[in-house]
Amino acid sequence: MFLDEKTVDGVSCISFNQERFDAAKVVQFKQFFVDAVAAGKTRLVLDLTAVKFMDSSALGAVVAVLKTVGARGDLVLCGATGIVAELFKLTRMDRVFVIVASEADAVAKLNS
Amino acid sequence: MAIQNLNSRLKSWFSQIDIETKVSMILIAPTLLSFAVLVGALLLKQSLNQSTQWVSHTEAVMLQIADSKFHFNNLSLYHLRYQLSAEQEYLKRYDRAYLGLNQSMVKLTTLMSDSQQQQGKLETLLQLIGDRTGSHRKLISLRGTLTPDEVIKAAQAKTLIFDDAEILGLFDGMLATEAALLQSRRASEHDYYLKLEAALIVLFIIIASSLLFADRFLRRDMRLKADLHASLSESHHKLQQELAEARNTLVALLPAPTTICNVRFEWFFEASNHVGGDIMDYFQVDEHRVMFYAVDVSGHGVTAAMHAFTVHNDMLASTAHIAELLAHFGDLSETATSFLTLYNSRYMRKTDTGEYFTMLFGIIDTRTGELALVQAGHPCPLLMSAGGRDIRCLGEGGFPIGLVEDASYEAVQLSLKRGDRLCVYSDGVTDCENAKHSVFGQQKLKSLFRIMHDQALDQCKQAIYEQVKNWRGLGQPFNDDVSCLILEFNGDSAPIQKLERDDIYVPR
Structure with a gap:
């Protein structure tokens, strides 16, 4: 599994642990969050620090996850740098998502 | 019983x-x-x-x-x-x-x-x-x-x-x-x-009967496996054929390099081995305005290709609508942004599969060289002034189509001079990886575009295509569609042509 999960101060922190985030991982990725929300997790952090490449399908999946979580909770992204940050900027997704620098900031944001 | x-x-x-x-x-x-x-x-x-x-x-x-x-x-x-x-x-x-x-x-x-x-x-x-x-x-x-x-x-x-x-x-x-x-x-x-x-x-x-039984059983199993393999490879072959068919159909939709009014269009396109969703087109909207677009549907495969077909048809069918908007607003930027805003919400209603696409949409007034560009998540196009003196990336991004409801769009408006060239490309070009997993990148594209400034537009296009292909490695298929649309504004307002709708709508 390319996702790691831990709980920090009541917030579920999910980090992507591989460099490539592409179409091959999309289905599993979306299902992971559907399950998390079904399990009552409503405050979620997605840490993309490890990701060095993200394709359009992956971006679509992150947006789908936002829609899944959105109605019942909050999702904060962190660790987006380089090409990933540029992709979010190019597609204006930096305005759609709450994006912060680090996981600690994300947890603080959700707990504030 | x-x-x-x-x-x-x-x-x-x-x-x-x-x-x-x-x-x-x-x-x-x-x-x-x-x-x-x-x-x-x-x-x-x-x-x-x-x-x-x-x-x-x-x-x-x-x-x-x-x-x-x-x-x-x-x-x-x-x-x-x-x-x-x-x-x-x-x-x-x-x-x-x-x-x-x-x-x-x-x-x-x-x-x-x-x-x-x-x-x-x-x-x-x-x-x-x-x-x-x-x-x-x-x-x-x-x-x-x-x-x-x-x-x-x-x-x-x-x-x-x-x-x-x-x-x-x-x-x-x-x-x-x-x-x-x-x-x-x-x-x-x-x-x-x-x-x-x-x-x-x-x-x-x-012992003999057990061995005979085991042998018969193994043979039966092998036969079943062979049958399964045959049927699988048949399906695989069929699927590959269908993918190739989809790829060919997509390529057949692309317009021929041409000059509309006084804008010369050249392009190269190479579909990935598993069919992507790149498509582009350009045509006359009214007597002196020309529109063009380049699209990259997210994902690969037949679904992406079908969405590309849909977008292509939508765009052709929207010509009259865009012409109406132009008549209504009298302004290129407003026409482009309101068209895309409308199109986005329509597309959002129409699809619920999570498919979306990035688009670079442009309208040029061929009389004045006025150009409005809307960047819907598509990579920033390169604008090179005549003679290669100046080259820059345009736009600051924008929402892709089909991802966010009630998204609003902004346009970049500028004025083209005689000999100015615009290069619109999909991320398949800049993200093209060589054998060492190093990407081609925008910088290389930019310098190549500049170096070729004094060559004919088709030479310029050919040079970029060959460089990207070499970067990928000879005989290596691309893992994403690679498309690039280059246009040049010659500044001289050509005699206004009678608009031939049939030319536009006939499938190419």
């Missing part, structure tokens, strides 16, 4: 376990049976050994008896007879001597007076004869009271004399007993041999 149920349940259970387990199961029963049969055979063998020992023992005893009989018959008896005849000879001689002595005694008695010494000798001789006769009687009296063993011993020691018929009868009885024993033991030995043979035949049949 119950048996049928059990049978079908067994069958379904059997079909669920894997082939190795099945073969092990088939082979384990004969292995256990073989083991049992082997143990049985070993036990039989041991019994057989025992039996063989008994037989040889019996045979040895019989031999000994026969030997004794022979000995008795041929030697002991002879000796005994000889002894007996010797005794009789002695007795005769003593009798004769006795008779002689008697005659002498008569003579002597008659003479009476001759010699006292002669009388003493006679008495000693008489004593000897008496002893010899007693011994003979003793021997004869002993012979009826002996056991066979004693008889044999006595015969061997040559100490006794027997009646021949009695002794031989005794030996024959012993031989008959032993022969009966031998026969029964031989029979049991033969029985053991038969059992062993039967066990070995059963073992052979079990």
Whole structure:
């Protein structure tokens, strides 16, 4: 599994642990969050620090996850740098998502 | 019914376990049976050994008896007879001597007076004869009271004399007993041999049939697998054919390089090996305005290709609508942004599969060179001023189409001069990886675009295409669609052409 999960101060922190985030991982990725929300997790952090490449399908999946979580909770992204940050900027997704620098900031944001 | 149920349940259970387990199961029963049969055979063998020992023992005893009989018959008896005849000879001689002595005694008695010494000798001789006769009687009296063993011993020691018929009868009885024993033991030995043979035949049949069954089973499994493989490769082949068909259809939709009014369009496009969703087109909207777009649908495969077809059709069908908007707003930027805002919400309503696409949309007023560009998540296009003096990236991004409801769009508006060139590309170009997983990148594209500024537009396009292809590696297919649209504004407003709708709508 390319996702790691831990709980920090009541917030579920999910980090992507591989460099490539592409179409091959999309289905599993979306299902992971559907399950998390079904399990009552409503405050979620997605840490993309490890990701060095993200394709359009992956971006679509992150947006789908936002829609899944959105109605019942909050999702904060962190660790987006380089090409990933540029992709979010190019597609204006930096305005759609709450994006912060680090996981600690994300947890603080959700707990504030 | 119950048996049928059990049978079908067994069958379904059997079909669920894997082939190795099945073969092990088939082979384990004969292995256990073989083991049992082997143990049985070993036990039989041991019994057989025992039996063989008994037989040889019996045979040895019989031999000994026969030997004794022979000995008795041929030697002991002879000796005994000889002894007996010797005794009789002695007795005769003593009798004769006795008779002689008697005659002498008569003579002597008659003479009476001759010699006292002669009388003493006679008495000693008489004593000897008496002893010899007693011994003979003793021997004869002993012979009826002996056991066979004693008889044999006595015969061997040559100490006794027997009646021949009695002794031989005794030996024959012993031989008959032993022969009966031998026969029964031989029979049991033969029985053991038969059992062993039967066990070995059963073992052979079990092993042979198990092996035949396992072989048949494996063959059946192999045949099934081969069939499955054949049908899979057929489906795969068919799928590949369909993908190729989709790819070809997509490529066939692309417009020919052309000049519309005074804008020259050139492009290159290469679909990825698994079909992407890049598409582009350009056409006249009204008498002097030309629109163009480049689209990259997210994901790959037939779904992406179908969305690309849809977008292509939507765009063609929207020409009249855009013309109306232009007439309404009288402004390129406003027309472009309101068109895309509307199109986005329409597309959002139409699709719920999560598919979206990035787009670079532009409208040029060919009279003035005014250009409005809307960047809907598509990579920033490159604008190069005539002569390559200045080159820059345009736009600051924007929402892709189909991702966010009620997204609003912004346009970049600028004025093209004669000879200005615009390069619109999909991320397949900049994200194209070489063998070392290093991407082609925007910088390389930018410098190449600049270097080729004094070449004809088709040369420029060709140079970029070749560089990207070389970067990927000769013969290596792209893993994403690679598309690039280059246009040049020549500044001279060409004579206004009569708009030929048929030219636009005829599928190319």
